[in-house]
Amino acid sequence: MTTYRAPVQDLQFLLDDVLKIDRFNNLPGFSEATRDVRTAILSEAARLSEEVLHPLNSRGDIEGCTRHEDASVTLPQGFREAFKQLGEGGWIGLSGPSEYGGQDLPMTISCAVGEMFSSANMALEMFSGLTKGAVAALLVHGSEEQKQRYVPKMLSGQWTGTMNLTEPHCGTDLGMMRTKAVKQADGTYRITGTKIFISGGEHDMTENIVHLVLARVDGAPTGIKGVSLFVVPKRLVNEDGTLGDRNAVSCGSIEHKMGIHGNPTCVLNYEGATGWLVGRENKGMEAMFVMMNEARIGVGLQATSQSEVAYQNAANYAKERLQGRALGSPASPDKPADPIIVHPDVRRTLQGIRAHNQAARALVLFSALRNDVAHRSDDPAIREATNDFMGLLTPVIKGVLTDRGMANALAAQQMYGGHGYIVETGAEQFVRDVRITPLYEGANGIQALDLVARKLPRENGRAIRAFIGEVDRFIEENGGNDGLAPATVALRSATSDLKTATGAVTKFAMSDPNDAIAGSTDYMHLLGLVALGYMWAMMIKAAQEKIAAGERSDFLAAKLSTGAFFLERTLPETALNLRRILAGGKNITDVPAETF
Known part of the structure; x- marks a missing residue:
């Protein structure tokens, strides 16, 4: 039997001392997230994680989900009650806008809570995460009518949300999708097609499921430019907000998979289901x-x-x-x-x-x-x-x-x-x-x-130059801090590797893009190591400042020793990533496919 103890002290240290979140109290939402409020939220989230969610984790894995002959799906015992607690407690709407029933707190607080809930029970927390993602898309691109109709019930946990992208013949290449949308006289669309790998696509936990579905309108351009997004509820919603008839979407099967057994991964069949366009036609990917x-x-x-x-x-x-x-x-x-x-x-x-x-x-x-x-x-x-x-x-x-x-x-x-x-x-x-x-x-x-081919060269490398510049400024501003010298020296070396790698990848891209792409995973990990090293440098600085102010604790001592370990044993891996990047891709791309 496993146990879980929420890392409340570490989360408080990050929010209070490293990120110094209180400096943003002049911005909307932050002024309500005072230290006392944050402490209360984290403490209660920890209690829920440890006492309610984690005890269900093993049960959810063992029991799994069951699809019945009528295409309905039941979840593991206890999931429905636990999710109801999350909804009624305001946890799903923690960072949602207050005009739709949310609490308007910073997303940073939701991330801290989300980590605890996911550690405790990843399969169950996925329902909340997907719902919040669907809400985010509706808030940015949905009409006011769509926001009023769906978002309050989703933030309250009465309804959940999904994202429907993948089809049997296309995964990443969404331009190949075949799901069709036919416009009707009343402005709605008839959605027909099959979507696979839909997490939380069917279940008995809430009274409705709001599917966001990518489909192609008749006559749309080929490829990704002809894809539109639709909101397709499991049950239709009447004008007064009550639920009407079942929509023409059903669960064809649930996958038998390696893990996350408590969350049903569904095949969803759309058979002329009624959908409403989100945003504009052919702009679904936005x-x-x-x-x-x-x-x-x-x-x-x-x-x-x-x-x-x-x-x-x-x-x-x-x-x-x-x-x-x-x-x-x-x-x-x-x-x-x-x-x-x-x-x-x-x-x-x-x-x-x-x-x-x-x-x-x-x-x-x-x-x-x-x-x-x-x-x-x-x-x-x-x-x-x-x-x-x-x-x-x-x-x-x-x-x-x-x-x-x-x-x-x-x-x-x-x-x-x-x-x-x-x-x-x-x-x-x-x-x-x-x-x-x-x-x-x-x-x-x-x-x-995506990182190397799209994000790196965008705007002549403005983003990577800004990131490296930020890390360099931290190193220079703290160069006179002898106690922080091990961190700044290690970070300077890793950042030097990143600069060299960035130059090499840029040069490769101009001569043979395959050479750049061959090193893309190493570049991603090199950049990741520098970002993580930057975090450690900031955490070590914050811990040293607290110690200098007279605070002594096992927590701070462990923070310093753990940070030293990362700087000495993990961060130097950037040198290996760099060497691989500089090797180019000839021994990868020039190997005949038939030899594999």
């Missing part, structure tokens, strides 16, 4: 990208959440499992063996996972805060800079955090030895659940391709 970008950051958060809960349980096991003796003298001479935590390689493994988790958590909140400030600011320069930053870092958050989160769950499982392969310990569930994160919302190879 609207869907709002949801997809939010989902990609959410997936990075999911991977971090699973890495965290896997780490916690592995660390607990390492402190209890007796096996072998410490070198030198026994650590527990009164026992038949010492706990395996005494062994250096066990500590190396756990410290590596912990160092990544804390930096990844910081990067997600750092990015969320940037986005919050931009959305609440009237300064166009801030909005432009934030759009650049989010465009550059979104594929990194999705790709790097999920690659490393998956590797960390495996490393945590390794701490159990053979017991990690046994269902009863729970370690293998974390491995199976996190495995989806590098795959969905754009597989990680696509994220790397």
